[in-house]
Amino acid sequence: MKMLINVAETVIADALRGMAAAHPELTVDVENRVIVRRDAPVAGKVGLVSGGGSGHEPLHGGFVGPGMLSAACPGEVFTSPVPDQMVRAAAAVDSGAGVLFIVKNYTGDVLNFDMAQELAEDEGIRVAKVLVNDDVAVTDSLYTAGRRGTGATLFVEKIAGAAAEEGRPLERVEALARQVNESSRSFGVALAPCTTPAKGSPTFELPPGELELGVGIHGEPGRERRAMMTSREIADFSVDAILEDLDPRDPVLVLVNGMGATPLLELYGFNAEVQRVLGERGVPVARTLVGNYVTSLDMAGASVTLCRVDEELLRLWDAPVSTAGLRWGM
């Protein structure tokens, strides 16, 4: 597999140096792997820190900036960052108003953020934590690690980020983040596997004529494998899988997210089918976002995330944001 890299060992550091050069509004600590908005800590504002394995760009580093995250900690590819990074990020963004950790529900992320919370609190930083677990493809039972955090992470980071920007206290920002997670569900499909720089070959096998329904953002398998389906059929399957689990009383935010290697042309076509099913199922759509936001390296495929919103969540979604990956209203 050809990749636009020098060597696998320096992929993260190289990307961080490039990010620093492109975004003078960010402070990028390449050695310690922390991306912080340059004006942090903002007086009186709750700090928002997230992080996770690399390979999901623009998540999380691309969502650092006014109206969204205060800092992000990139780990190795598909490997959670270490507590040292999170504590450093928390210290950099804490104005005294406390820090919210936004954590995708994977065993490694949960363990490292738990340790970081303990260490940061030892340093006198008030820390709250919200777990994102929106992926309906996984059975949430005692016999699994629980539902995975995927597309809803973007909604949580955007809406909690807007609330923090307005100067809301830590308890309120945490409650809103939790509400967004509880109101969100996702379902993803893979058409072709991804390749990590370290391995250099696909991380899983997927025969040319098949797709994986319910794939995770590291190429982990989901519900089942089937013969390749049309965009219309995939939209029906994905939206119905979500609606089995999410009572659509309120209008929804829709994220049609590309996994990395699927062109926008296909994503927009897929979005047309997603909107059609939602219409058929009587689900009102408040806003729609289409693009590559929570990716899985060069995996081909897409995911759908729906988030039920009330007036307050919608207002916070529409609030100005200025990051490398998401920007409007300012």
Add this chain to the structure above:
Amino acid sequence: MLDADFFRRWMTATAAAVEREAERLTALDSPIGDADHGSNLQRGFTAVTAILEKEAPDTPGGVLTLAGRQLISTVGGASGPLYGTLLRRTGKALGEAPEVGVPELAEALRTGVDAVMQLGGAAPGDKTMVDALVPAVDALGESFAAARAAAEEGAGATTPLQARKGRASYLGERSIGHQDPGATSSALLMAALAEAAGE
């Protein structure tokens, strides 16, 4: 009696074993994980040997506590906190004695394994590193060689199990038929312990 030098040899032997077996660990991690267990542990234990050389702690507890902290700071993922906690808590249980006996080590390791089970929420039979560590600690009273054999057997016995923790649990029944990479690296850790003891 076992001194700080013995524990340093244990860590060095583990680093060498991880180096030697990295590709196998990563290969085991491909079908039921995300193909990075070997490279993650390699990064961690390379950092462990470097810091032990630099700071040269002079007690068994000091060596393991420092090694554990270093793993937590350099590995990431689930294996960093889990292996880090295993060594750190074992080291703390050994206290500040300049030398410890095998029974003290067995008892301390049990404290470490308990901490791993509590942190990860795993029990024996969940297809995790616990499946190699628990039988190894049970056998340590007998000999280091017995602990190594028990860990190897425990790792092998994960093959027919369905994973209930970690990333492999997403596979459900599809995780059956694959040996657990975490149990396999735990067997390497116990083999390195026997090697340090000359058994």
